[in-house]
Amino acid sequence: MANSPEEIKSHFKQYSIVGAGLFAGTVATVLVATVPALDIGGHGFDSADMILGFAIAATKMFFVAFIFMHLNHEKKLIYWVFLGALVFAAILIGLFALAMYDPITFKTLLPAKPGQ
Template sequence: MADSVEDIKKSARLYLMIGAALFVGTVLTVMVATVPALDFGGHGFDKADMILGLAIATTKATLVALIFMHLNHEKVWVYWLFGFGLFFGVAMVALIFLAKGDPIHYDNFSTGTDPAPLVEPVDSD
């Protein structure tokens, strides 16, 4: 914690610099999405723009977590907990993407008809 006036001024200066960096990151993200000169890859929003936007967002989130959430001064077990949370968050997103590769597809849902049965009915003669 800041105990003296100099420490408080130093902390305030750090917070203002991080706030300015977050503002610049936000402006840069908007510029990447709207300015044609910064349009990487093909015309319009594509994979390259998505990767750049996510890189900027990850940098901004890291700054917020380290400075404003004070994770840069924590003990090692807090980093482990934070890492497990990130791991499980990524795992949940991966499960969503894995569901897109599900081999069972019902094409009849869009037409409103019932899907074909998975097992043929057995005649009871």
């Protein structure tokens, strides 16, 4: 943390550059989602567009975590906690993805119509 106005001024340029990068990433995400010329996969939203959007979001997340949340100056234990949270999030995403292969479908949960 900055303890004097001089330290704040020394970090202002770095924060401004990162803020501009985050804004540019947001604009890029919107453009990829709305401009047909920037559609990298098939026509419309598909997995290639999702991967590109996720890559842009992950880059923005690292900027926020390491610069604005000051993780670039922390002790080793904080990195392990951060990595553990990322692994836990990946496991939860994996469990969510496995729901596609669940044998119980929406149709089996509906009551049967009379005469079937």
